[in-house]
Amino acid sequence: MSSKSSCLVTKLSHYVSLSDADRDRLATLEKAERNFGAGYEVYQGGDENKDLYVVKHGWAFSYTDLPDGRRQIVKIHHPGDIIGFPDVALKHATTTLRTVEEVCLCPFPKSSLDEILRRSPRLSALLLSIALRDQVVLIDVLRAMGRMSAQERVSYMLLDLIARLRITNRDMTDTIRLPMTQSQIADYLGLTNVHISKTFIRMEEDGYIHRDQNRLRILREDAMIELTDFHDRYADMDTSWFPQD
Amino acid sequence: MSSKSSCLVTKLSHYVSLSDADRDRLATLEKAERNFGAGYEVYQGGDENKDLYVVKHGWAFSYTDLPDGRRQIVKIHHPGDIIGFPDVALKHATTTLRTVEEVCLCPFPKSSLDEILRRSPRLSALLLSIALRDQVVLIDVLRAMGRMSAQERVSYMLLDLIARLRITNRDMTDTIRLPMTQSQIADYLGLTNVHISKTFIRMEEDGYIHRDQNRLRILREDAMIELTDFHDRYADMDTSWFPQD
DNA sequence: CGGTGGATTGAAACCAGTCAATGGGTGTGG
DNA sequence: CCACACCCATTGACTGGTTTCAATCCACCG
Secondary structure: OOHHHOHHHHHHHOOOOOOHHHHHHHHHHOOOOEEEOOOOEEEOOOOEOOEEEEEEEOOEEEEEEOOOOOEEEEEEEOOOOEEOHHHHHOOEOOOEEEEOOOEEEEEEEOHHHHHHHHHOHHHHHHHHHHHHHHHHHHHHHHHHHHHOOHHHHHHHHHHHHHHHHHHHOOOOOOEEEOOOOHHHHHHHHOOOHHHHHHHHHHHHHOOOEEEEOOEEEEOOHHHHHHHHOOOOOOOOOOOOOOOOO | OOHHHOHHHHHHHOOOOOOHHHHHHHHHHOOOOEEEOOOOEEEOOOOEOOEEEEEEEOOEEEEEEOOOOOEEEEEEEOOOOEEOOHHHHOOEOOOEEEEOOOEEEEEEEOHHHHHHHHHOHHHHHHHHHHHHHHHHHHHHHHHHHHHOOHHHHHHHHHHHHHHHHHHHOOOOOOEEEOOOOHHHHHHHHOOOHHHHHHHHHHHHHOOOEEEEOOEEEEOOHHHHHHHHOOOOOOOOOOOOOOOOO
16 A cells, blocks of 8 residues: 555644554545646536545645626645545535646545544544634635735735645745636635736735746745734644544 | 433434434533623633533624734624534634623533544534534635625625524524624624625615614515525535444 | 713725736647 | 747726724613
8 A cells, every 4th residue: 555655644644643544544545546637627516526536736726606707716725635525514516626737636435434434533533623624724714805905815825825835845945836827816815816916016026025937935934924913724733632543 | 311402402403313322422512501791702812722612592703813903703603503613623722702692601621522533423424514514604704705795795694694593493584683793793794894884774775684673684585695696504414424323 | 961882974095906908928730 | 930829917097895084873871
């Protein structure tokens, strides 16, 4: 079982030590894999809710549209993420999944969760914690959308991206690859592409960031952390209450 | 065991049939109870994360502040809700809990979840589903905040409140009690109290709602559902994949 | 009866949106 | 290999929804 190459195991092991049995359970989730080109819609909101996906590589995002076309991107997915988890609670998908670039996904059926819940209390606790932690992150995004200016929102997004990428990539520096277009960033932050453009330019002038192609360097991370009152929700979780199995 | 009087059991039974053992497990969560006056802060963001709470009666809300005082209310709590669930994943509370009016809460320790995860896969699945459903709801709120006008946001909030209250109160009509101030509503919707006032007046003039004291009547629910593309996330959940115990 | 918190009202300021034109890079097909 | 199309980022002028600030009104309460 090549669990070494599993982003999911890597990501989850960051929080808690897993038994061999649990590692195997997770590895089976990544048995199948499918590749998609850039800008491909894997499933659509309203579709019957069949599979979950583990991201093996590439970026994707989930979004919803209003009837008149306004779009809100609600989550950006990176390697190791589980896609579609929130929809498990419902019968139909609530969001549409779209790839940003070339992506490899591992689909697995909802019913795999059944197995985990029955056999591994410890893994169940971890999955529950991930779901709850994601709620906290959504709440942070909500705060950004409700009460922050454009520059603060962009700063928040960049800090959040870096924090997430650092989990699986410990030697991440202050430079990230940002394959999303400014329109997509706008749809994520509740702004317009025009205003994103102006905000990036302003932030570059002010020395917060430096851009080069689709790579972006954070120059004043501390200032941005203070500006947005940023808290890293990914580095630590409270696993002290977990069942020992 | 007076599980008949338990809002939590009522709320959860709405989704799935529970064994007596499971009902008892839930009932023990409501053993203790504490009363609080209006406008009381039960715990604060940053506090060590000790207890969860089940709401027995009264409204409360969770919020976060930015350093400069901007406030975002992230969740409004009603009877039967579990408060502080998202924070289980972390060591410290991320939000402050404040009562809207006189409230009765039942505190229980995080470790009670341990027991549930080890003993009842079915109840574990339900708790996980609740957490995931709440994520979907947060995503809906996010969409409202990111892409909707003031009137649309207010409409969305009212529809959401009604949908939630209808779960435990099946004979709810089109009239709800709204004990929150306009400043609190503004902090929930990412607007200002002034604009909330103007928006309510406008909506009343346009025949969407009627206000009387702190009671509010929805006159054109269908129009508001269409305006906001509203989906009820509370009525149905997909419990088909749950372990049978 | 004064004090207080909440709701309302109006004027002015501002952040972000809209619209439209321009430029740059990339890939494709002739 | 060049011409063209297309997508994306940029730019500027104008618009507009929401905020800000401040004053007033109102109900409730001690």
